[in-house]
Amino acid sequence: MLAANFDWQFIWDHLPDFWEGLKQTLKVAAIGIAGSLAIGIVLGAARAHRVPVVSWLAATYVEVIRNTPILVQIFFIAGALPHFPGHPIRLEPFTIAWLAVVVWGGAYNTENFRAGFEAVPYRYREAGLALGFGRLGTFFNVTLPIGARIALPSTINTNASVLKNTSLLTAIGFAELTNTAYSLESESFKAAEVYFALGVTYLIVVWTLSGLTRVVERRLALPEAR
Amino acid sequence: MRRIGVAAALLLLAAAVFTALGAAAPGGKVVRTAAPLAKPKKPAKPKLPPLPSAVKSRKHWEIGVKCDFPPFGFIDVRGNNDGYDVQVAQRFAQLAFGSKKKVNFTCVTTPSRIPTLMSSRVDIIVSTLTWTQARADQIDFSIPYYSATGRLLVPNNSSVTVPTLSGKTVVTTRGALYAAWTRNCFKNTKLLEVDSPALAVSAVKDGRADTFMFDDAFLLGVATQDRDVRLTNDKFLNVPWGIGIRKGETAMSRWVNAALRYMKKRDEFVKILRANAPARLVSSFLDNVPRPKNTFAYPVGKDVTAICP
Numbered sequence: 001m002l003a004a005n006f007d008w009q010f011i012w013d014h015l016p017d018f019w020e021g022l023k024q025t026l027k028v029a030a031i032g033i034a035g036s037l038a039i040g041i042v043l044g045a046a047r048a049h050r051v052p053v054v055s056w057l058a059a060t061y062v063e064v065i066r067n068t069p070i071l072v073q074i075f076f077i078a079g080a081l082p083h084f085p086g087h088p089i090r091l092e093p094f095t096i097a098w099l100a101v102v103v104w105g106g107a108y109n110t111e112n113f114r115a116g117f118e119a120v121p122y123r124y125r126e127a128g129l130a131l132g133f134g135r136l137g138t139f140f141n142v143t144l145p146i147g148a149r150i151a152l153p154s155t156i157n158t159n160a161s162v163l164k165n166t167s168l169l170t171a172i173g174f175a176e177l178t179n180t181a182y183s184l185e186s187e188s189f190k191a192a193e194v195y196f197a198l199g200v201t202y203l204i205v206v207w208t209l210s211g212l213t214r215v216v217e218r219r220l221a222l223p224e225a226r
Numbered sequence: 227m228r229r230i231g232v233a234a235a236l237l238l239l240a241a242a243v244f245t246a247l248g249a250a251a252p253g254g255k256v257v258r259t260a261a262p263l264a265k266p267k268k269p270a271k272p273k274l275p276p277l278p279s280a281v282k283s284r285k286h287w288e289i290g291v292k293c294d295f296p297p298f299g300f301i302d303v304r305g306n307n308d309g310y311d312v313q314v315a316q317r318f319a320q321l322a323f324g325s326k327k328k329v330n331f332t333c334v335t336t337p338s339r340i341p342t343l344m345s346s347r348v349d350i351i352v353s354t355l356t357w358t359q360a361r362a363d364q365i366d367f368s369i370p371y372y373s374a375t376g377r378l379l380v381p382n383n384s385s386v387t388v389p390t391l392s393g394k395t396v397v398t399t400r401g402a403l404y405a406a407w408t409r410n411c412f413k414n415t416k417l418l419e420v421d422s423p424a425l426a427v428s429a430v431k432d433g434r435a436d437t438f439m440f441d442d443a444f445l446l447g448v449a450t451q452d453r454d455v456r457l458t459n460d461k462f463l464n465v466p467w468g469i470g471i472r473k474g475e476t477a478m479s480r481w482v483n484a485a486l487r488y489m490k491k492r493d494e495f496v497k498i499l500r501a502n503a504p505a506r507l508v509s510s511f512l513d514n515v516p517r518p519k520n521t522f523a524y525p526v527g528k529d530v531t532a533i534c535p
Contacts, residue, residue, distance in 0.1 A: 078434060079428065079432060082431075090432060090434075091433075092434070093435075173400075175419070182419075183400050183401065186337040186400045187405070189364050
């Protein structure tokens with residue numbers, strides 16, 4: 001039944017619409033992945049090295065984000081912040097979009113990098129200190145290059161999730177890929193065509209992202225693990 | 227084994243008793259209220275075509291209405307469906323079965339209403355359904371029973387109007403005419419599409435959108451109750467609403483159209499309007515309802531969303 005009525009022409013005609021949505025998805029995902037990696041490295045280092053105060057704040061942040069649904073976080077940024085008593089924060093839909101995925105991905109990456117940095121054997125750091133590096137120097141020359149590469153496989157998962165989670169931004173009407181498809185379906189009633197095209201698009205994009213990062217991972221893999 | 231058999235028999239018996247009680251209760255009530263009322267002043271029975279057999283044998287309507295769209299379809303403080311659309315549906319129940327209670331309402335939203343109709347979960351939808359060619363390709367429309375105009379809802383201090391939409395963010399509900407119109411006519415305008423009008427109002431109040439583009443009837447209600455927002459003077463996309471019927475159900479179309487014509491002739495839509503709109507706003511909406519001398523037509527053959535200001 002599906003095959004008989006399936007309107008390929010419809011998908012073809014609406015490729016520009018999908019492309020518009022995909023552009024927004026990719027933009028938000030790119031900021032999301034870059035931002036969450038940055039947060040992850042900074043806070044992951046603070047957690048691994050038990051930097052006072054920052055480490056505790058990071059732990060609270062990670063627990064809050066990891067124990068609430070991202071949909072709730074999106075609604076919170078979009079709906080609760082504008083009514084913050086005394087200091088309302090009104091944000092553009094695009095800002096809400098990337099902020100939501102950066103905050104979410106940052107929490108997961110903090111844990112990924114914390115685990116990576118903690119996996120660097122202590123004797124390596126001792127060696128760095130013995131060579132005359134300061135604490136920061138040891139981090140940038142020893143812990144970061146080794147620990148980040150240990151953390152890489154798990155950050156790939158988080159990156160893919162950041163990309164996929166942008167679809168939840170449809171809840172606030174942000175015109176990313178899923179929202180575009182959903183709206184297209186509401187106007188054309190071609191549910192099979194629209195959601196089939198949507199699924200295939202995500203599959204291709206996420207697959208490509210994972211493939212690319214896997215190449216990077218292989219290139220950067222620690223010599224002993226190869 | 228025997229114990230299980232006894233238990234099963236007891237369960238069956240209990241179920242039978244419950245269904246019997248459940249079936250008896252509403253039935254008894256209807257007889258009691260209908261009998262004394264029906265006899266003394268029975269209005270001249272309208273000559274309507276025969277009811278579609280599926281509805282007739284079920285002895286009540288199944289109708290899809292909005293539940294988030296005051297004053298057309300909403301849930302009142304007692305939890306009952308009410309509004310202009312709901313009262314039109316109740317009038318159908320009265321015309322078909324002699325009691326306005328002979329109708330079961332299903333809540334639908336703008337994106338869900340046509341799928342709900344097409345999957346046969348309801349007989350018809352009376353759900354603020356503006357006529358469009360794309361929709362008319364999917365379902366049949368009755369003759370119009372209301373005509374809405376698009377307006378802009380903006381914060382009080384805003385200077386946004388239709389000619390100055392460029393670079394602004396417009397919010398509207400998903401699947402609405404306004405979304406397609408904005409996309410077609412305002413290339414530099416950002417569009418937010420949300421699932422309910424209430425979400426759209428909060429998008430404007432939270433600063434995520436500059437204006438909410440929507441039907442006048444809904445927006446007037448918001449603007450009269452909320453001092454932070456107002457309507458601009460722009461009016462656009464004046465297209466009538468119809469009742470949605472599955473394609474090819476001619477008996478249904480014939481009955482619904484006859485009922486609507488009967489109501490129009492007796493000026494009943496004004497009565498329904500008065501029952502739902504705030505008194506001071508009724509006069510500004512008198513042109514929006516069908517009346518003996520006020521007839522609407524669908525813009526057949528024209529894509530209204532492609533006609534730009």
